Amino acid sequence: MAESRARAFPRYLRAAFALLASDTPEHFAALRDTLGALAIVITLGDEHPLRVCMADGAASVTEAAQGEVALQLGEPAFDALLHGELTVEEAIVGDRLAVKGKLDEVLIFLDALHIWLHGALRCPALHDLYARYLTDTR
Amino acid sequence: MIASAVAKLDAWRQPVAGAASADGAYKEWMHFCVRLPGAQHGYLLVNLNVSESKVGGLGGRVLRTPRLLALARLERWAGSVETFAEQDAVCAPGRLDVKLGRNALRWRDGAFHLSLAPAAGPAGAGGDVAAAIALRPLVMPTVTSTVSLGPGGVIHWVVIPRLEASGWVQVGGRRVTLDRALAYHDHNWGTFRWGGDLSWEWGFVHPDDARVPWSVVFVRISDGGRHRILSTGALVWRGEQLARMFQNREVALTLTGVHRAAAPPLTIPKLARLLVPGAATGVPASVHLDAGDAAGGGDTLSIDFRTDSKARVALPSDVDPFKLVLLNESCGRATVSGRVQSQRFDFDGAAMMEFVRG
Numbered sequence: 075m076a077e078s079r080a081r082a083f084p085r086y087l088r089a090a091f092a093l094l095a096s097d098t099p100e101h102f103a104a105l106r107d108t109l110g111a112l113a114i115v116i117t118l119g120d121e122h123p124l125r126v127c128m129a130d131g132a133a134s135v136t137e138a139a140q141g142e143v144a145l146q147l148g149e150p151a152f153d154a155l156l157h158g159e160l161t162v163e164e165a166i167v168g169d170r171l172a173v174k175g176k177l178d179e180v181l182i183f184l185d186a187l188h189i190w191l192h193g194a195l196r197c198p199a200l201h202d203l204y205a206r207y208l209t210d211t212r
Numbered sequence: 213m214i215a216s217a218v219a220k221l222d223a224w225r226q227p228v229a230g231a232a233s234a235d236g237a238y239k240e241w242m243h244f245c246v247r248l249p250g251a252q253h254g255y256l257l258v259n260l261n262v263s264e265s266k267v268g269g270l271g272g273r274v275l276r277t278p279r280l281l282a283l284a285r286l287e288r289w290a291g292s293v294e295t296f297a298e299q300d301a302v303c304a305p306g307r308l309d310v311k312l313g314r315n316a317l318r319w320r321d322g323a324f325h326l327s328l329a330p331a332a333g334p335a336g337a338g339g340d341v342a343a344a345i346a347l348r349p350l351v352m353p354t355v356t357s358t359v360s361l362g363p364g365g366v367i368h369w370v371v372i373p374r375l376e377a378s379g380w381v382q383v384g385g386r387r388v389t390l391d392r393a394l395a396y397h398d399h400n401w402g403t404f405r406w407g408g409d410l411s412w413e414w415g416f417v418h419p420d421d422a423r424v425p426w427s428v429v430f431v432r433i434s435d436g437g438r439h440r441i442l443s444t445g446a447l448v449w450r451g452e453q454l455a456r457m458f459q460n461r462e463v464a465l466t467l468t469g470v471h472r473a474a475a476p477p478l479t480i481p482k483l484a485r486l487l488v489p490g491a492a493t494g495v496p497a498s499v500h501l502d503a504g505d506a507a508g509g510g511d512t513l514s515i516d517f518r519t520d521s522k523a524r525v526a527l528p529s530d531v532d533p534f535k536l537v538l539l540n541e542s543c544g545r546a547t548v549s550g551r552v553q554s555q556r557f558d559f560d561g562a563a564m565m566e567f568v569r570g
Contacts, residue, residue: 100533158482161489189534191487196528198277198295204483 076212079156080118080149084135086207087126091133093200094193101193106131108186112179113141119149143175143183156208162187214349214452215322221353222370224303224310225401226262231274233403236266237364237530240303240401242310242317244326244347245564246377247394247418248286253520253543254388255564256343256381257283257291258326260310260317262301265530276301280312281480281525282328282341284383285543289478289523290340323348324375324397345379347395351427351452359433359443361410367402373416373427373449394418396429396564406537407529407570409436413465413499415517415565417546425451426557428515428548430501432465436570446503446513448552456511456552458503469497471519471542484526487536494569495522495540503550513550517563520544529570537570 095102106128113127115138125138147155151170154160162184165171173180194200225232225240232238241261248254259281267275278301283291294313302311308319314329324347353372360366375395381388396416404410414431427449433442444465446458477493479485496519503513522542529535546563550556 098533104534155486156483158479158485161476161486163489188487191483192528192534192536195481195484195487195526195536196533198297201295201481 076210078119078149079152079207079211080121082207082211083116083118083121084124084137086203087124088133088135090194090200090203091135093197093203094190095133097197097199098193101189101196105186105189105193108182108189110182112143112182112186114183114186115139115141115144117144117146118152119147142179143173145183146172146174156204214352218322218349218353218372219308219319221355222372222397222399223306223308225305225368226303227305231264231276233264233274235364235403236264236274237403237405238264238401239404241399243398243400244324245396245416246345246347246381246390247562248284248381248388249390249393250388251286253545253562254286255284255543255562256341256383257281257541257564258328258343260312260315262303278312280315280328282343283478283480283523283525283541284341284381285521285523286383286386286388289521290383291478291480291523292340293481293525326379340384342382343380345377345381345390347375347377347397349397350374350376351449352454354447354454357445361402361404361408361433361442365402365404365408365410367400367404367433369398369400371398371429371447372396373429373447374418392422394422405530406527407531407535410434410568411436411438411570412568413467413565415499415515415546415563417515417517417548417561417563419548419559419561421559424557424559424561426548426559428513430463430465430515432463446501446515448513448550450552450555456513458505458511458513462506463501463503466500466502467496467498468500471495471497471522473521477521477540478523480523480525484524484536488524488526488538493522493524493538493540493567495519495542495567499565510554511550511552513548513552515546515548517546517565518544519565527570535570537568540567540569542567 117123123139246256278296310317318325328343376392377395412433430446432444444463448456499517501515505511525539527537549558
């Protein structure tokens with residue numbers, strides 16, 4: 075039986091950061107500079123919180139609950155975001171994504187997300203990883 | 213006669229060995245739009261393209277990125293963009309055949325044979341749209357038209373406004389059979405950068421009554437801010453032959469209002485929707501084209517296009533790594549009237565327009 079998307083998310087996220095760094099270093103550098111010391115905590119469904127930050131110039135994805143911006147969403151909302159059926163704005167308005175943090179830090183997170191997406195759209199290997207993620211998980 | 217003209221004029225241009233542009237600005241695509249019966253304003257849009265880009269800085273190399281774009285509108289829009297590895301694209305200069313992974317365009321017996329095969333995963337173009345269609349040109353193609361886009365920039369195109377399409381299209385779970393449905397084709401190539409100082413509008417109209425012998429195509433290319441028009445054209449075919457080409461000062465295009473939809477339009481690639489939330493697209497509610505003979509002759513053309521729905525194709529800007537260019541593909545209705553070579557015409561039809569913004 076295929077692994078759930080939420081369960082597989084940390085592994086794919088680490089792989090995606092590695093591809094972003096190797097294939098679109100311009101976007102990775104912008105992402106690193108934008109996030110700075112900010113840590114984002116993502117809780118997907120019933121999975122453990124995931125702490126995402128930049129450490130020593132590289133991306134760090136670990137199980138931890140400490141961070142400046144906290145995101146919490148269920149697996150259906152995550153799926154809808156991945157398929158482009160829902161935007162971050164719509165998810166927040168529809169109470170499908172909870173975002174907690176100081177406003178200026180939340181805005182930094184949104185800037186970083188946009189940089190990530192621009193990199194992802196320019197990186198065929200990341201597109202392949204995204205396709206595999208959707209195909210190999212449920 | 214038509215088949216031999218197509219074979220000569222419409223062949224792939226990009227060299228098979230080496231890059232077509234030193235700076236990675238070359239682009240080439242084959243574009244098809246097929247009227248889908250059984251749906252108001254229904255169209256299938258397929259674009260097989262190869263773009264070059266410079267990677268690795270000054271000492272880097274030019275990378276070719278093949279992509280397949282497939283969009284279909286039945287009750288709603290569906291579709292996606294699929295990117296292929298360089299070696300998965302087969303397209304040779306002088307030939308019309310293009311192969312992108314499992315998808316192929318073949319020129320055989322005076323017709324294009326287009327097959328779109330579903331990808332295994334949900335991210336593939338075929339995941340939403342599959343097809344096997346024979347497209348037979350019914351009118352003569354244009355000779356190559358060329359528009360200079362400023363230093364280092366140029367775009368060439370060949371257009372065939374009327375083909376008949378037979379076969380099938382599958383959109384989601386619904387299969388549509390095509391029996392000599394009207395279709396449109398163009399082939400573009402040149403050197404320019406998406407996100408550069410460039411925008412355009414083009415469109416075509418297919419008469420509701422296929423016995424109407426008139427076909428029309430129109431285009432306007434402008435700078436990015438649409439302050440300066442680089443080229444305008446409106447082409448009219450009667451039967452198989454191009455009967456009149458109105459150019460530049462002979463043509464006026466007026467965009468009116470803003471098309472508003474109840475829901476945000478489909479955006480592909482789907483992840484790009486996170487970067488362009490909302491429904492704002494720069495697509496007008498209507499477009500009016502007026503063309504007249506600059507030499508004072510009696511030829512005229514009037515087209516009124518009304519937008520019904522749209523989908524967005526988001527392309528990464530070649531100029532700014534943090535921007536997108538939006539190709540707004542719009543279906544609608546058009547009323548066409550005029551007089552060319554002393555022959556009057558007046559018809560309604562399904563139409564498509566593309567508005568490039570970014």
